[in-house]
Amino acid sequence: xxxxxxxxxxxxxxxxxxxxxxxxxxxxxxxxxxxxxxxxxxxxxxxxxxxxxxxxxxxxxxxxxxxxxxxxxxxxxxxxxxxxxxxxxxxxxxxxxxxxxxxxxxxxxxxxxxxxxxxxxxxxxxxxxxx
Numbered sequence: 056x057x058x059x060x061x062x063x064x065x066x067x068x069x070x071x072x073x074x075x076x077x078x079x080x081x082x083x084x085x086x087x088x089x090x091x092x093x094x095x096x097x098x099x100x101x102x103x104x105x106x107x108x109x110x111x112x113x114x115x116x117x118x119x120x121x122x123x124x125x126x127x128x129x130x131x132x133x134x135x136x137x138x139x140x141x142x143x144x145x146x147x148x149x150x151x152x153x154x155x156x157x158x159x160x161x162x163x164x165x166x167x168x169x170x171x172x173x174x175x176x177x178x179x180x181x182x183x184x185x186x
Contacts, residue, residue: 058181060084061173062103064094064122065140066113074107077166078173082180091117095125098132104177107169108156110141123154136176140164 061083065071068089075085086103088094091114098106106126110119123139126132139156142163158172 058082058084059105059177060086060101060103061177062086062088062094062098062101062106064088064090064106064112064119065109066090066111067109070109074169077169078180081170083173090114091122091125094122095129098126098135099129102131103135105136105138105173107138107140107173110139120154123156127155138169138172138176 061078063071063074063078063085065074065087066089071087071089075087079085086097086101088097090112094106094108097103108119108123112119112122119139119141123137126135126137136157138158138160139154140160140162142161157176160169160172
């Protein structure tokens with residue numbers, strides 16, 4: 056079984072490291088991006104199996120909803136399953152519904168909740184015994 060790849064888009068480097076470590080440990084390959092431009096380029100070029108997008112990217116011009124919209128509009132990433140990830144659920148609720156995320160997860164996030172959403176969308180990561 057080939058490893059599934061997840062793009063994690065998170066501007067907080069500590070959170071990015073935590074999610075990357077957790078998901079790597081669970082058998083997924085990780086692509087990481089801290090902002091809109093890097094994330095869009097990585098997604099188009101690498102075509103991951105799923106993206107987890109932080110909604111508040113600390114960018115004055117664009118947020119994670121803009122990124123999700125751009126991913127849906129590009130032919131190479133139009134079918135990419137996307138999990139919207141936010142600490143500002145009330146602020147971004149309508150925007151996340153408008154951009155049609157496959158799942159919305161609110162911070163702080165339980166690892167079990169995140170893994171359940173990922174597995175529902177793309178299946179489990181590669182088991183150590185599969186290598």
